[in-house]
Amino acid sequence: MRRLTLSLVGAALLATAAHANEAVIRKNLSERLPNLPRIDEVRPTPMRGLFEIRINGTDILYTDAEGNYLIQGALIDTKARVNLTDERLEKLTAIAFDELPLKDAFTVVRGNGQRKLAVFADPNCGFCKRFERDLAKLDNVTIHTFLYPVLGKDSEQKSRAIWCARDRNKAWDDWMQRGVTPPEPKADAKCDTTALERNIAFGQKYRITGTPTTILANGTRLPGAVGLDRLEPLLAQSGGAK
Template identity: 40%
Template structure:
């Protein structure tokens, strides 16, 4: 049986972005003895898609599998069938899938390649926030114009991440990155839709590296927010929610 990757991607595309850089090694110790054979068969069935971890669930014969990109699916002990969706503990009224995703959705902020992002220091810059953003994404513009408006004492690192659905986004990203003042160029565009005059696009850019980083970390949409405490949130969250998350970050 061959299971096309598109079924996995379609089912998960609308969910929260998952990001982590350290949980796979920790999961290895918890893997059941069937894990090696299960991993081999699943990767074959899923056209070579890498399995990052395997562990048992409370359901006998059903295993949790984390695929590359930190996507969770469930399978039988041979990897012949795949289930996509929430595994719920009815008695506790808790989604085990959601709890697991919360574990996976963290990273070491200090290990992000911040030199490949547009840096914006506001106030004392004490709080940290990284944003994967597409210059032609309407939700990114909404986030910048509404949620980030007036937010102070934060350092924002914007990773330019043009998506395939926006054909002109790579050019705009290059113009912004190649500008003499990247922060000003980013603000001019995202807030006022004004690109640098006589701008260049032939300087070395981190766009390809940012795309590879996003893929490795499971980021597939914009805006994707990474707080200094490792918490990951997707979407243009409201200002109140943003301030709360930044406050929690400051406590860490």
């Protein structure tokens, strides 16, 4: 009982110290760096005396216990050989599949559609085109495609044309797999393309920095054009029969 009491006292003291450090850090940084964005969170790191500062939702900085210094970079655990900053960012930017804004995507279902994935893709991305050829070989799958035009004005134009097409899946496949340019929507056509703007905002929030980026049903994020030899087992692990 005495050991348990001492442990509880120690934990309370640590929590009090951490709270005091947070107050000092917030006060000093806000006074000394008035242009620094609002601090979302202050938390201790595994490195003694070093604290994580989170701003803009998912931007990570580091400081000492008094906010005298500000560090931008990666915190690496050399014993475990782990990039702690990357691990933290992965948690902060994790995307729950059920929370994806599917209304801003177009969807194709093949077979029983049990295996699910979402893909953020730019129509001018060469790796996306290669990935599409592999995705076309999958069966018993549901694929949600989010147009993510990040490679320039032409990507925006093609994305608008595909989104405004009568058959979005056909327009997408024609362009990505056969090189058939999607026709520009008619001037008098009523087509709401704000979904593309929301896709960009969503991607920026969750740090989707490249295309293609794939999200599996279990939340696993796959950057780049993943080959079928790797994608098939990952789909099986994420849930849904082949």
